[in-house]
Amino acid sequence: MIRETTFNFSSVKNALSKKAFNFHCPMCNENEFSIVDGFFRHNMENVLDGNFRIGKRYIPSIVTYCNNCGFMNFHALGQLGLIPKEGEV
Numbered sequence: 791m792i793r794e795t796t797f798n799f800s801s802v803k804n805a806l807s808k809k810a811f812n813f814h815c816p817m818c819n820e821n822e823f824s825i826v827d828g829f830f831r832h833n834m835e836n837v838l839d840g841n842f843r844i845g846k847r848y849i850p851s852i853v854t855y856c857n858n859c860g861f862m863n864f865h866a867l868g869q870l871g872l873i874p875k876e877g878e879v
């Protein structure tokens with residue numbers, strides 16, 4: 791379970807700068823990216839039964855996008871050290 795967190799998005803830029811040194815877009819090779827001002831949740835399922843479950847299991851992430859072509863990259867907040875990883879809470 792993830793605790794409620796008020797998030798400072800400038801910390802995202804700092805965390806990415808420490809871990810991701812190559813900011814060249816894989817589609818157009820430009821190097822200017824922006825950070826989306828919000829979280830994304832990738833729902834995870836371990837049963838394929840046709841039902842859609844919301845909020846049970848997910849990966850909280852942020853998105854950067856290429857300022858030239860719009861290519862989007864997803865980064866897991868836990869891996870960036872911005873929230874506790876699963877099992878660390």
Ligand SMILES: [Zn+2]
Pocket residue numbers: 815816817818819820856857858859860861
């Ligand atoms: Zn691009």
